[in-house]
Amino acid sequence: MDVSATAGRSAVVTSIATPIDAGPEHPYLRFAAKHGFTVAAPSVARHLELPVDTDRLSDLFDESRRRWDDRYTVSTHLGAVPEERQQPLCELMGMLEAEAPTGAVELEPMRITPADYRQDIANATQRGSLRVTTLAVERRSGRLAGYTEITGPSRGGRRAHQGGTLVLADHRGHSLGIALKTANIREFALLTDRPCLLTTTNADMNAPMVAINDLLGFRAVESRPLLQRLNT
Template sequence: MDRGDDALVAQLYDVCRSSDAVSRVNQFDYTPEEYAANLRWSFPGEHDVLLAARDGGTVLGYAQVWFPERDNLDKTWFELFVHPEHRRQGVGSALVERVERVVRDEGRSLALPEAFVPPGHRDDAPAARFAARHGYEVADTEVVRSLRLPVDAAVLDRFEASAREAMGEAYRLEVHRGGVPEPLRAGLCAVSNRLALDAPSGDIEFEAESMTPDDYQQLLEHERSLQRERLTALAIEVATGDVVAYTDLVLPHGDPTFVFQWGTLVMPEHRGHRLGMAVKVANLRALAGLDPARRTVRTMNAEDNPWMVGINVDLGFEVVEEALMLRKDL
């Protein structure tokens, strides 16, 4: 499909928004311009394929399939959306069949979509039943949590104090807006690339990712084109100057009340010093100063990751959704 076709992209946007409206819990808002810019951009080191089911000139549903090019070369990820008015007519099934054909043609053996379901409905939600009918098994479950803002200052004070006591003088904290400075980017990439490797992922084995400082710069430029803000909190080992922990908050332009909590990781050899809590508290404080109108932070973690889940629960995150990490061997 021609992603430069504004009329076509507008239809895809409508399908995506309409699908999420009936399938997701408390989804965030984004503008048609943000959607189009994301659809037309590829992260360095991967490519994607866009597949649509159409009746004449009307898009009924579509799938977007991502293929990493430097790591995890046996895997592919995809998302699938069907407009509510055209469900139960075989559109989703036809798209799944086409996706699997494309995945095989690319020489990949493992398809990894995800399905979001209301809490407690892992088996009976429509998305879960649809996946099971097409041979997809649940490899892992991530729990989506939401934090109401602003966070009570006394809560942040308490956890900041406990984290600083555990850190001692061995580490310092920094918070950066719009990306970290160039001297720290190689260190940040090294920590971030471990996220797929270290985060619990059920019965799927991942390789470390391969983001470079140049890739990171392209990501920041893309986010600036979307008018997004990024806050990155780092823990740095004083003795070496190495980045040993990080966390990201991303503020979308199209929803002035919403914040994404993206990656958080502490390097294995530096765990046990409350660095995960320290960087999250530092970022939440920076967020309150930068944009106090934001009202919600959304995050998701594997349910078998008690360390990060514990931090989020302590900070006040509440369960709103479950994400079924699905797999099918092709």
């Protein structure tokens, strides 16, 4: 705790995993409370079992398309995205923590460079993982409006993770979230020829993303509350 205060930080933030129905008397939460942590953002881990019905994903994508096709393009990329998209993608990835609903926690944007991004892709490849990224681009301006990504095993492993999903505020309300996620999961499912568990985590207050994940068939499996201790 002293290290964070010395560094000029106003709070220490962490998360824990408990059973989905755990109450405040769960030992992990009691331990956290004893050390000054409070629940800042209730969150839930969700799983989707692959393979999935890719035809259904295509239908959901096509349904959403009527709301965005005249304004945006949606494309999916294996490995690194095209070089001209790497800088704007890094900017969106850096904004994710600050843009996502996190309750009482105030998070700063991260600084991610294209070099950082390419190294991350290289590290994933070396580990035997593949990265599938889906981008939404505004037709008129050519600017990146949103993204989502999955990192998962290209061989051996049985668990993948759908990480950041973000649509910029000016581009919300056009069903880009469902378009991004359906395209992303569909492509990953087609690349994965074995059973796999796709994981993601959402804050309870992020109702639009929770609704999308419910529609896609994710099931809640674990509580992942975000905890905070203020440095006073």
